[in-house]
Amino acid sequence: MKQRDGLSKSARQCSTRKLRMEGDWIRRSSACSVLLLWSTVCGWAQQPRPPAAAQSDAMAAAINDLQQQVSALREAVAEVRDEAAQYRTETAELKRELQATREQLATTASPGATASPRGTSSAQAATSDQTLSSPPQASPGSLADRVAALEDSAQLLNGKIDEQYQTKVASASRYRVRLSGIVLMNLFDNRGTTDNQDIPSWASPTLTGMSDRNFGATLRQSEIGLEVFGPTLAGAKLSGSLQADFAGGFPNTWNGVNYGQFRLRTASARMDWEDTSIVVGQDNLFLSPLSPSSFASLAVPAFNYAGNLWGWIPQVRVEHRFDVADGQRITLQAGILDNLTADFPADSYFRAPQAGESSGQPGYGFRTAWGSKIFGQAFTLGVAGYYGRQYWRFGHHRDGWAGMTDWEIPLAPRLSLSGEFYRGRAVGGLGGGISQSVLYNGDPSLPTTAVSGLDSIGGWSQLKLRANAKLEFNAGYGLDNPTAEEARAFAAGQAYTGPTMTENRGALVNFIYRPRSNLLFSTEYRHLRTTYLDDNAYSAEQVNVMMGILF
Numbered sequence: 001m002k003q004r005d006g007l008s009k010s011a012r013q014c015s016t017r018k019l020r021m022e023g024d025w026i027r028r029s030s031a032c033s034v035l036l037l038w039s040t041v042c043g044w045a046q047q048p049r050p051p052a053a054a055q056s057d058a059m060a061a062a063i064n065d066l067q068q069q070v071s072a073l074r075e076a077v078a079e080v081r082d083e084a085a086q087y088r089t090e091t092a093e094l095k096r097e098l099q100a101t102r103e104q105l106a107t108t109a110s111p112g113a114t115a116s117p118r119g120t121s122s123a124q125a126a127t128s129d130q131t132l133s134s135p136p137q138a139s140p141g142s143l144a145d146r147v148a149a150l151e152d153s154a155q156l157l158n159g160k161i162d163e164q165y166q167t168k169v170a171s172a173s174r175y176r177v178r179l180s181g182i183v184l185m186n187l188f189d190n191r192g193t194t195d196n197q198d199i200p201s202w203a204s205p206t207l208t209g210m211s212d213r214n215f216g217a218t219l220r221q222s223e224i225g226l227e228v229f230g231p232t233l234a235g236a237k238l239s240g241s242l243q244a245d246f247a248g249g250f251p252n253t254w255n256g257v258n259y260g261q262f263r264l265r266t267a268s269a270r271m272d273w274e275d276t277s278i279v280v281g282q283d284n285l286f287l288s289p290l291s292p293s294s295f296a297s298l299a300v301p302a303f304n305y306a307g308n309l310w311g312w313i314p315q316v317r318v319e320h321r322f323d324v325a326d327g328q329r330i331t332l333q334a335g336i337l338d339n340l341t342a343d344f345p346a347d348s349y350f351r352a353p354q355a356g357e358s359s360g361q362p363g364y365g366f367r368t369a370w371g372s373k374i375f376g377q378a379f380t381l382g383v384a385g386y387y388g389r390q391y392w393r394f395g396h397h398r399d400g401w402a403g404m405t406d407w408e409i410p411l412a413p414r415l416s417l418s419g420e421f422y423r424g425r426a427v428g429g430l431g432g433g434i435s436q437s438v439l440y441n442g443d444p445s446l447p448t449t450a451v452s453g454l455d456s457i458g459g460w461s462q463l464k465l466r467a468n469a470k471l472e473f474n475a476g477y478g479l480d481n482p483t484a485e486e487a488r489a490f491a492a493g494q495a496y497t498g499p500t501m502t503e504n505r506g507a508l509v510n511f512i513y514r515p516r517s518n519l520l521f522s523t524e525y526r527h528l529r530t531t532y533l534d535d536n537a538y539s540a541e542q543v544n545v546m547m548g549i550l551f
Contacts (some may be wrong), residue, residue, distance in 0.1 A: 175231065181224040184295065184548040189215045192540025194528065199247075199297055201305045202434065202504045203530040203540040220246040220260030221298040236271040236278075243267070247299035265312050277319040279335075285311045285430060286319075286333050287365045287384040290406050290418055292462045292476045294510060296524040296544035303478030306506035306528075307458035309404065309422055309430045314338040317365075331369045331382075336362040339388045340429035341400070341437045355390045355437070356400070356429060363388035363429075369406075377410040390426060392438060394447040400426035400437065419461030419476075426453035433482045434501045434530075455483040460506075470514050478506045487533050503531040522546040 171177040186198060191213050194200035198218045206212045223245045230238030248263025250256040268281025288309040291301035301310045317335025324330055339356030340363075346352040356363065369382030388400040402424025409417045424430075428437030433456035442449040460478030467473065484502040510524035524544045531537040 169226075171228070173228075176229045178227045178229075179225070180227070180551065182222060182298075182548050182550045183219070184222045184298065184546060185217065185219055186221060186296065187215075187217045187545045188296075189213075189543045190540065191542075192528075192538065194540045194542075199299050200526070200528060200540060200542055201300065202501065203528045203538040205536070205538055218258070218260070220258075222246060223265075223298065233271070236273045238269070238271055240269040240281075241266065245299060275321050279315070279317050279319070282312055282314045283317075285309060285313060285337075286315070286317055286335065287367050287386055287402075287404055288406065288420055288422070288430070289367075289382070290408070290420055292418075292460065292478075292508065293464065293472070293474045293512065294508060294524060295512065295520065295522045295546045295548060296508075296510065296526065296542075302508060303460040303476065303506050304431055305434045305480060306478035306504050307422075307460040307480045308420065308478055309402070309427070309432055311340070311430050313340060313363075315365075328370070328372045331367075331371065333365075333367040333369075335365055337365055337388075339363040339390070341390060341426075342428040342431075342435045354429075355392050356388050358391040359389040359397070360391075361389045363400075367404075374410040375413045377413075377416055378408055379410055380406070380408040382406045386424070386427065386430065388429070390437070390453075392451045393444070394449075396451040398426050398438060398451060398453045400424070400429070400453065402427045402430065402432060414466045416464050417461065418464065419459060421459035423457045425455045427456070428454070432456050432458065432480065434480050434504045436482060436500065439487055439500065452486060452489075455486055457481050457483075471511065473509075473511050475509045476507070480504045484533070500533040501530055502533055503529075503537075505529045518550045520546070520548045520550070522548075 169177045169179045188198055190197060190200070193204050193206040193210070193212055195202050195204060197214060197216060199221070223243060225241065225243045228240045230240070232238070243265045245263055245265060246260035248261040251259050251261060253259065264282065266281070266283050268279055268283045270280075271278045291308060291310065292303055294302040296302070297304070301308055304310055315335050315337040317333055320332045321329055339354070339359060339361060341355045343354040363386060365384065365386045367382055367384035369380055371378060371380045373379060382405065384404040384406070386400075386402045386404070390398045390400055392398060402422050404420060404422040404424075406420045407418065411417055422432060424432050426437040427433060428435045433454045436454050436456075439452045439454055440449050441452075444451075458478070458480035460476060462474055462476035465473045481503050482501070487500045487502060506526065506528050508524055508526045510522055512520060512522045514520045523546070524542075526542045526544070528540045529537060530539075
């Protein structure tokens with residue numbers, strides 16, 4: 001009883017002290033404002049009266065000064081009101097916390113409260129009883145310590161209130177929605193000819209009369225993301241996400257290169273149990289989950305078509321995780337994917353099936369990974385497999401398949417090595433074979449033309465050094481190598497995307513500096529070298545300077 005009385009007394013003292021501080025602050029601010037105004041008026045009234053013209057000018061100046069002081073006074077009163085409202089909110093929050101503590105202690109100390117909370121053992125309940133019956137100085141969890149902790153927590157209420165002042169995203173449903181994204185500016189200087197000026201993937205020959213050097217800037221790699229957090233269904237937490245950027249092409253208008261078209265990247269829904277998840281939607285390629293760290297290449301992952309299999313592909317997958325030892329976990333993933341082969345759309349509005357979709361089957365994928373921790377960082381090794389049936393007109397059925405592996409290996413507390421490797425056939429839809437799936441030995445529109453799936457092998461790796469929490473350095477290398485012998489076996493030696501490329505190499509070095517959590521600066525150097533079927537090789541390089549604001 002004495003302890004509860006002490007708690008109530010402490011609560012009343014804390015609340016009274018808070019309200020007294022609020023009242024003192026308002027009274028002192030008001031008194032200072034009145035004294036300031038009175039001294040100004042008195043000083044003006046006591047000045048000697050000059051002649052009429054001078055007196056008129058002095059009066060106008062005094063009135064102007066008085067108006068400025070009144071304006072400043074109004075601003076000060078507004079600040080006082082805001083602070084008073086903040087104090088009232090803090091006091092109400094403190095009262096609620098103290099009341100909750102009283103109720104909890106009253107329930108614990110009542111004779112009939114013998115049941116332990118869910119998940120609390122009888123030994124823990126006995127320990128709690130002993131704590132309540134012991135003197136306040138006997139244990140760190142005593143009433144005095146709890147009251148002191150509550151008083152300390154009152155100082156943290158300002159941060160919580162400031163967080164609530166942020167504008168929240170409104171949703172038509174009652175579930176929480178979070179908006180995120182990045183505004184990214186890229187300045188780039190290129191030497192050599194590439195497939196894409198601002199986000200190059202491979203090098204190509206320079207057209208006659210054209211320059212092989214250019215400079216430009218873009219913001220089309222800026223991104224917008226939405227996340228929604230839904231209810232719990234059958235024990236699973238429901239959530240969804242959508243991510244888009246402005247790298248979907250260029251409108252046919254004046255300076256259209258600066259008006260990037262809005263493009264869907266990913267949009268998925270999840271059901272997450274403790275150890276199992278179901279994902280439905282257009283999502284990252286779970287068979288190849290890693291990509292190099294680079295803000296020079298957000299519209300497509302770095303080393304795309306240089307050993308990095310990737311894709312934002314509609315899919316349905318199931319994931320299951322289970323622990324095998326302390327700090328070690330195995331993850332199993334399996335699903336079906338839209339069976340894509342990297343074809344360009346046949347029409348800008350109506351959708352026509354690609355060769356994989358024409359087979360009447362989806363693509364199939366499976367991945368398993370083992371994870372642990374070394375030097376406080378994630379250590380992961382994964383293996384995956386993919387299969388997709390393809391139909392290339394006139395009865396030409398081909399099988400696309402790939403075997404993959406991925407790794408994240410901490411080498412030291414601030415140093416890590418990550419990367420991927422694959423070996424496959426007809427996997428242009430996943431970025432393999434430099435986006436080439438099959439070869440023709442003649443005109444593709446003729447039924448007598450032979451079709452061959454293109455074998456390829458490739459991978460990439462990146463070394464990351466985290467100098468501190470704000471600065472990191474990255475260096476990486478990637479290679480995609482379609483089988484040149486297969487290409488030379490075909491007289492025409494043509495892929496359906498154009499002239500056959502037999503090798504594509506990429507290398508990059510960058511640093512990423514984050515002075516604040518929502519601000520980043522980065523600079524990257526990238527080198528590309530691409531070899532074609534005629535054994536001609538072309539090189540290109542880019543220097544990219546970036547600044548981004550995250551929200």
